[in-house]
Each structure stands twice: as C-alpha cells, then as structure tokens.
Amino acid sequence: MSTEKGWGMRAFDWFEERLPIVSFIDNSVGSKYPAPKNLNYFWNFGALAGLVLVIMIVTGILLAMSYTPHVDHAFQSVERIMRDVNSGWLLRYMHANGASFFFIVVYIHIFRGLYYGSYKSPREVLWWLGIIIMLLMMATAFMGYVLPWGQMSFWGATVITNLFSAVPLIGDKIVTLLWGGFSVDNATLNRFFALHYLLPFVLVGVVVLHIWALHIPGSNNPVGIDAAPQDKIPFHPYYTVKDMFGVGVFLLAYFTVVFWFPNIMGHTDNYIPANPLSTPAHIVPEWYFLPFYAILRSIDDKLTGVILMFGSILILFVLPWLDTSRVRSASFRPIYKVLFWVFLIDCVVLTWCGAQVAEGLPLILSRVGTFWYFFHFLVLLPVIGWIETPKPLPISISTPVVAKPAE
Amino acid sequence: MRIVLFAAVAISLLGFVPAKTQAAGEVVLEEQEWSFDGPFGRFDRQQLQRGFQVYREVCSSCHGLDYIAFRNLQEIGYSEDQTKVLASEYTIEECCDDQGDIFDRPAIPADYYPNPYPNAQFARASNNGALPPDLSLMTKARPGGPDYMYNLIIGYEEPPTEMAEEMMVGMYYNTVFEGNQIAMAQQLFDDLIEYSDGTPATSDQMARDVSAFLHWAAEPKLEVRKQTGVRVLLFTFIFTVLAYLLKRRIWADVEH
Numbered sequence: 001m002s003t004e005k006g007w008g009m010r011a012f013d014w015f016e017e018r019l020p021i022v023s024f025i026d027n028s029v030g031s032k033y034p035a036p037k038n039l040n041y042f043w044n045f046g047a048l049a050g051l052v053l054v055i056m057i058v059t060g061i062l063l064a065m066s067y068t069p070h071v072d073h074a075f076q077s078v079e080r081i082m083r084d085v086n087s088g089w090l091l092r093y094m095h096a097n098g099a100s101f102f103f104i105v106v107y108i109h110i111f112r113g114l115y116y117g118s119y120k121s122p123r124e125v126l127w128w129l130g131i132i133i134m135l136l137m138m139a140t141a142f143m144g145y146v147l148p149w150g151q152m153s154f155w156g157a158t159v160i161t162n163l164f165s166a167v168p169l170i171g172d173k174i175v176t177l178l179w180g181g182f183s184v185d186n187a188t189l190n191r192f193f194a195l196h197y198l199l200p201f202v203l204v205g206v207v208v209l210h211i212w213a214l215h216i217p218g219s220n221n222p223v224g225i226d227a228a229p230q231d232k233i234p235f236h237p238y239y240t241v242k243d244m245f246g247v248g249v250f251l252l253a254y255f256t257v258v259f260w261f262p263n264i265m266g267h268t269d270n271y272i273p274a275n276p277l278s279t280p281a282h283i284v285p286e287w288y289f290l291p292f293y294a295i296l297r298s299i300d301d302k303l304t305g306v307i308l309m310f311g312s313i314l315i316l317f318v319l320p321w322l323d324t325s326r327v328r329s330a331s332f333r334p335i336y337k338v339l340f341w342v343f344l345i346d347c348v349v350l351t352w353c354g355a356q357v358a359e360g361l362p363l364i365l366s367r368v369g370t371f372w373y374f375f376h377f378l379v380l381l382p383v384i385g386w387i388e389t390p391k392p393l394p395i396s397i398s399t400p401v402v403a404k405p406a407e
Numbered sequence: 408m409r410i411v412l413f414a415a416v417a418i419s420l421l422g423f424v425p426a427k428t429q430a431a432g433e434v435v436l437e438e439q440e441w442s443f444d445g446p447f448g449r450f451d452r453q454q455l456q457r458g459f460q461v462y463r464e465v466c467s468s469c470h471g472l473d474y475i476a477f478r479n480l481q482e483i484g485y486s487e488d489q490t491k492v493l494a495s496e497y498t499i500e501e502c503c504d505d506q507g508d509i510f511d512r513p514a515i516p517a518d519y520y521p522n523p524y525p526n527a528q529f530a531r532a533s534n535n536g537a538l539p540p541d542l543s544l545m546t547k548a549r550p551g552g553p554d555y556m557y558n559l560i561i562g563y564e565e566p567p568t569e570m571a572e573e574m575m576v577g578m579y580y581n582t583v584f585e586g587n588q589i590a591m592a593q594q595l596f597d598d599l600i601e602y603s604d605g606t607p608a609t610s611d612q613m614a615r616d617v618s619a620f621l622h623w624a625a626e627p628k629l630e631v632r633k634q635t636g637v638r639v640l641l642f643t644f645i646f647t648v649l650a651y652l653l654k655r656r657i658w659a660d661v662e663h
C-alpha cells in the first residue's frame with residue numbers, strides 16, 4: 001500500500017483549506033474539544049434541547065405548509081392537517097408535545113445549572129444567553145399556542161396580552177400594538193404567526209452564541225472545580241456516544257407521549273373553536289407557564305403582579321452576583337444544598353397553584369411560594385454565601401481524597 | 408444524589424398532570440372498556456357502523472359532523488358504492504350555475520356531512536335558545552372523552568329534590584353535564600332504532616356505540632398512530648440499547 005493520499009482525501013484537504021468547516025465542527029463538538037471526564041447524565045440535557053429545537057423547526061415548517069393563519073380558517077386548517085395531510089397528525093402531535101418536552105428538558109438543564117453553580121464566574125455570559133433562550137422559547141411557545149385558534153388559544157392570548165395594559169401611561173398603546181387592533185383578532189393571529197415563524201431562528205442564533213460562550217471556559221462539572229487537562233477527555237467519541245444514549249432514552253419518553261398520550265399535556269378546550277363571545281370557566285395557560293402564572297395572580301394589584309412575574313425571570317440575570325459563595329457545586333455546600341431542594345419544591349408548588357382557581361388554599365400557597373421564590377434569591381443566597389462553611393474541595397477531579405480544606 | 412434528583416424530576420413532572428383532570432369537576436364517570444384503549448387498541452368496525460347509524464338516525468337532526476366527509480366512512484368499513492348511495496340521499500346547495508343561481512345537487516362522497524341547520528341562529532331558534540355543538544371533535548373537547556360522552560347520553564334522571572326547584576324551563580337534569588342542567592332532552596330509549604346487524608338496541612348499547620363512533624370521528628388516525636408507535640418505539644429501544652452498549656465499550660478505558 002502506498003502512503004500517497006487517495007483522491008478523496010486530497011479533495012477533502014483542498015476544500016478544508018478553503019473552508020475549514022469540518023475542523024470547525026471537530027473543534028466545537030468533536031475530538032478537539034476537551035470536556036471534563038466526570039460529567040453525569042444531567043449534562044445530557046443541553047444536547048437534548050438542541051435536538052428538540054431541530055425537531056420543532058422541521059415539524060413547524062412542514063406544518064406551516066398546510067396551516068392557514070386566518071381566524072376563519074386556522075382551526076379548520078389544523079384539523080385538515082390532522083386528517084387529510086399525509087402523516088399530518090404525526091407532525092402536529094410531534095410539534096405540540098415537542099414544545100412541552102422542550103420545556104421539560106430546558107427546565108432540567110436550568111436546575112442542573114442551579115445545583116452545580118454553573119452560572120458562576122467565569123460562565124456569567126453563558127448563563128445570560130441561557131436565560132435569553134428561555135425567554136425566546138416562552139414567547140415562541142405562547143404565540144404558537146395561539147395558532148390553532150381554539151378557545152384556550154384565544155382566551156390565553158387575551159389574558160396574557162392584556163397584562164401589558166398594566167404598564168403605566170403607554171400600557172394601552174402596547175396592547176393595541178400587540179393586537180394590531182382593538183381586540184385579539186385576525187391581525188393578532190397574523191402577527192403571531194409571523195413571529196412564531198421568526199423567533200425559532202433567532203433562537204438558533206442565540207444557541208450558537210450560547211455554545212460559543214461555553215467553549216471559552218469549557219463545561220463545568222459535578223465537582224465544580226476547574227478541570228485540569230489530565231482530567232479531560234475529548235468530546236468525541238466519549239460524549240457523543242453518551243449523548244446518543246441520552247437521545248435514545250429521551251426519544252423513548254417523547255414517542256410514548258406522542259403515540260399514546262398525545263393530548264395529555266394539552267387542554268380539552270382547545271378542541272373547541274375560538275369564540276370571542278364565550279369565556280371558558282377556567283382560563284389556564286400551558287403547564288410550563290403555570291409557576292409564573294401563579295406568581296402573577298398571587299397579588300391583587302395587576303401592575304405588581306406583572307412586575308413580579310417578569311421579575312421572577314429577570315432576577316436570574318443577576319443570580320451570579322446574588323450568590324456570594326465562590327464554591328460552585330452544591331455537593332460541597334451543605335446549606336445551599338437544602339435550599340436548592342426547597343426551591344425546587346417551591347417551583348413545583350407554584351406550578352400546582354397556577355392550575356387552580358386563585359382562591360383559598362391555592363392562593364395562600366401561591367403567596368407563600370412567591371415570597372419564598374424571591375426570598376431565596378434576594379436574601380438567602382447572598383447571606384448563605386457568607387455564613388456557610390463549604391466542605392473541603394478536592395484538589396483535582398481525579399483526587400477524591402480530600403487533601404486540604406477549601407479557602 | 409442522582410436517584411433523588413431523578414425522583415424529584417419525576418414528581419415535578421407529575422405535578423402538572425392534575426391540572427388537566429380538575430376541569431372534570433367532582434363528577435365521577437363510569438368508565439367503559441373501549442376496544443380502542445391500550446397500546447394496541449383498535450376500533451371495532453361493527454361498533455362504529457352501529458354508532459354511525461345512531462348518529463344518523465338520532466343525533467344528526469340537531470348536531471353537525473363538520474369534519475367527516477362521506478368518503479371518510481370507507482375507513483369504518485363501508486364500501487365506496489355504499490358511501491355513494493349514502494351521500495346521494497343528501498342534497499347540497501351549490502353556488503352557482505351559469506345563470507348565477509344557487510342550485511341543489513345530490514351529495515357525493517367528497518362532500519362533508521351536511522349540517523342540519525343553515526346557521527347558528529337558526530339552530531338556537533330551533534332548540535330553545537341552546538346551540539347543539541358540532542360533534543366531530545366532541546370526545547377530545549371534554550375531559551373524559553368517550554367515557555364522558557357515554558355517561559352524558561344515558562345520564563338523565565329525575566332531578567333530586569333540592570335541585571327540582573332550580574330547574575329552568577326547557578332544561579333537563581343530567582348527572583354529568585356541568586351544572587346538571589342541559590338543554591338537550593334525553594335522546595336514547597330502548598329500541599328507538601333497529602340495528603341493521605341485529606344487535607339489540609338498548610339505550611346503553613346505543614350510547615356506547617355512538618360514543619365509539621364519535622371518538623373515531625374525533626381521532627380517525629388513532630389506529631395508525633398506535634401501530635406506528637409500536638414500530639417506532641421498538642426501533643428506538645434497539646437504538647438505545649445499542650447506544651448504551653457502545654457507550655460502555657468506549658468508556659471502558661476512562662476512570663470515572
């Protein structure tokens with residue numbers, strides 16, 4: 001055998017010299033990207049979120065080919081997709097449930113970050129980009145839910161857009177702008193469709209920045225200390241194969257819902273065509289908005305409720321500075337670890353409250369839950385950082401034996 | 408730690424499931440065994456045809472079935488010729504002939520099931536002010552689906568004494584309808600119709616058949632969905648196992 005390169009290899013080299021795209025990919029998520037060797041399965045969720053984004057865009061574009069954004073035809077066009085478009089039911093169920101799974105995956109991804117302190121220096125910008133991704137997802141999902149023009153689509157849109165009327169002075173102007181008129185109507189549906197088509201691609205752009213920002217310091221890890229070069233392994237094949245396994249497990253769950261319980265996360269009222277003259281008994285947003293909805297309704301004053309609701313997300317931007325501890329992983333922070341779990345439970349309680357009628361016990365619980373949500377970030381995190389004594393940190397990832405106490 | 412976290416995730420996922428069931432209220436539905444339940448569930452064509460007969464002979468005088476065309480009935484076992492004959496019994500108003508006049512023509516299989524009323528106002532006027540809703544998505548538009556439908560249609564009783572006073576004129580007491588007062592009178596009585604397959608037409612039987620039929624009308628792709636699901640899941644399972652084995656193999660040399 002000669003050592004001379006084959007023509008295929010030479011053509012490849014020729015191309016790479018001019019556009020080194022393969023090396024770029026290899027450097028980003030391939031064999032040239034070193035990752036800590038101790039990442040656990042919670043580190044699979046970033047890749048999974050990327051997968052769901054791709055699924056959403058592909059199914060979404062295919063749906064858009066048969067969807068009609070007009071108040072008189074939208075509901076019917078979705079039903080035609082379900083009945084007459086080849087595999088339309090599959091596209092629609094994959095898209096509708098894909099949105100829910102997107103949030104499941106991203107919420108787990110975020111709580112992973114909270115537990116292991118992934119938002120701390122030097123990853124603050126990476127964390128910000130993550131929050132921007134979440135906000136974009138929320139806007140996209142909210143507008144997507146309006147498109148089938150069922151009862152919940154219409155009334156959800158009415159309730160949420162009306163929130164902006166609480167803004168002093170220009171509130172009504174904002175609402176008129178959102179609606180494109182004086183009520184949720186055809187103009188609203190049209191602009192929501194345009195934006196629903198656009199935002200996922202903005203999302204792709206921010207995801208690229210997110211991954212770029214990740215590559216500057218590299219991945220955090222369950223121990224939370226900086227990984228030394230000897231504790232790193234190439235992303236490919238180690239993490240590509242691990243992600244492949246994760247994708248398999250994820251798809252098992254996702255397909256089970258898509259093929260056997262496709263409506264379990266939806267609301268039955270959305271199979272009733274929108275009717276501006278008949279308000280449903282309970283207007284409930286999609287489950288992924290419930291904790292924020294509970295915060296909104298915990299306060300009687302509309303403006304305060306709106307501020308708290310948006311504040312509950314915006315506060316995440318300053319989290320890297322609210323948390324005064326320099327130890328990243330909760331595994332070494334006995335008090336924070338407890339607080340993390342309490343906070344997670346708090347979010348679950350708020351989710352439950354968001355689905356109930358805002359009175360009696362659910363209202364009391366959403367007030368307590370809202371208080372705790374902000375108390376956690378604004379008071380506990382700064383204070384705990386000062387008073388907590390972290391457990392001794394290992395010197396390196398491969399030295400489990402603790403040699404010296406952390407500073 | 409890992410197990411706790413997984414458990415927490417699982418619990419938080421469960422957290423939003425009750426959100427769906429709450430709308431059903433306190434009413435307990437008597438659940439039926441449907442042939443289309445379960446991972447391999449299929450429609451019972453015989454039952455769907457009986458249900459269609461109930462719809463056609465009873466419900467269709469008030470309720471539309473907007474999303475079902477006559478051709479769709481081939482999916483529940485009618486032949487093309489049968490659907491042609493069936494369609495031709497209905498007339499469709501078509502706009503317009505060469506003179507610009509609206510004219511009547513017999514329906515063809517491609518036509519959708521004609522609505523009993525020309526418009527919603529007319530429908531209300533004919534029903535004491537209440538609008539009989541379209542039934543083609545009904546089982547997906549109510550919590551409980553076909554079970555709700557079945558319980559609703561047979562759920563007529565004398566109002567309990569404490570309700571008797573409140574009953575409004577033209578309203579009927581129903582055990583599962585929200586608020587217990589419904590503008591639709593009891594529709595099914597034993598032997599109201601004669602099934603073409605000879606099944607005794609008890610009201611219970613008819614209620615079950617028409618509910619199954621309407622569930623087909625709401626979710627006609629249920630069978631192909633579950634069948635595709637089995638194949639997709641099997642494939643994904645094998646993929647996952649192989650990925651796991653490969654992962655073990657590749658990671659064998661990493662101390663972790």
Ligand code: HEM
Pocket residue numbers: 053056057058059060061062063064067078092095096099102137140141142143144145146147148196197199200201203266
């Ligand atoms: C970030 C990614 C996306 C999210 C989270 C998302 C979310 C949603 C949601 C929640 C719905 C309502 C589903 C239902 O209840 O029926 C929906 C509908 C829809 N989406 Fe998206 N979507 C995304 C991307 C896209 C893209 C890229 C397109 C391409 C045009 C698209 C096109 C549509 C269409 C046509 C509908 C209406 C059909 C239907 O309701 O099933 N989506 N989307």
